[in-house]
Amino acid sequence: FANAGNINTGFANTGDRNFGAFNLGDSQGADGYHIPINFPAIPINLVGGTNSTIPITGYIDPITVSIPAMTIPVRFSMTVLITITISGNQAVPAMGPIVVNQIVLNNLAVGANISVPFQMNLLGQLQLGIPGPSSFGGSSATTSGFFNGNASNTSGFFNSNDWSSGLANANGAWTSGWYNSGTLLSGVQNLGNAISGIA
Structure with a gap:
């Protein structure tokens, strides 16, 4: 040109x-x-981390469990020349409720240490x-x-093969033309070996 x-x-x-x-x-x-x-590879080691603590303050209301009133059926029988049977219900003494007092949470701390390592090597070649x-x-x-x-004995533009001429020929030697891929090609957009012509 x-x-x-x-x-x-x-x-x-x-x-x-x-x-x-x-x-x-x-x-x-x-x-x-x-x-x-x-140049020597450049190692990059990073650790990202955080300490997170969540304070919790509050309380749990008192818990009351009531015991229901119960009766126990009783039957008693005794024989002395005659049989005497006594039956009825025996009342259980009344029991008060079971109470769990209020539970107070005062600055309860819940936390964790979180760290994420990151490693990378920059390769040393330019x-x-x-x-x-x-x-x-x-x-x-x-x-x-x-x-x-890096082809040898090549002319033209954007060729990547040995002994090629033209524009953007790739993947084989001895090509000429445009956008060919293969060996011994001539023409436009041919794919394969020993071909001449268009596509």
Whole structure:
């Protein structure tokens, strides 16, 4: 795109046989930088907690249990030359009610300690890509075009495979065209292997 030289792949190249972007000389476009930065994992340990206490003040009214009056039936019989039978009811002495006095709750405290642990590790890896003139737009050093992934010998835009050309080809090598997924594909939106054409 917008190349002034001959046999160029990429953008705004003015020399011959270049790939990438903004190359002024001939046969340029193989340099770029990839800097991985590793640092130790950062552990994060947090504990969130609270002490909760609920004061309770109040009382329970007196409890009264009344005992009902009862009578016990009595039958008595005795024989001395004759049989004498006495029957009747014997009254049980009256009993007063059973009373449980008032129960007072004065600042009764009900509480709990609640804590929730939380642990997390931040992994220690940061990948920085500093492209050279050949890989303007985030492509790796051996690719041309723009925003190609870690594929090699690739040109175009957003390709993620080796030896691919076009736009957003994925999941296989040797593809060209748009949105293909597989190997040895050419065309538009093909899925599989060794296919050419549209979808």
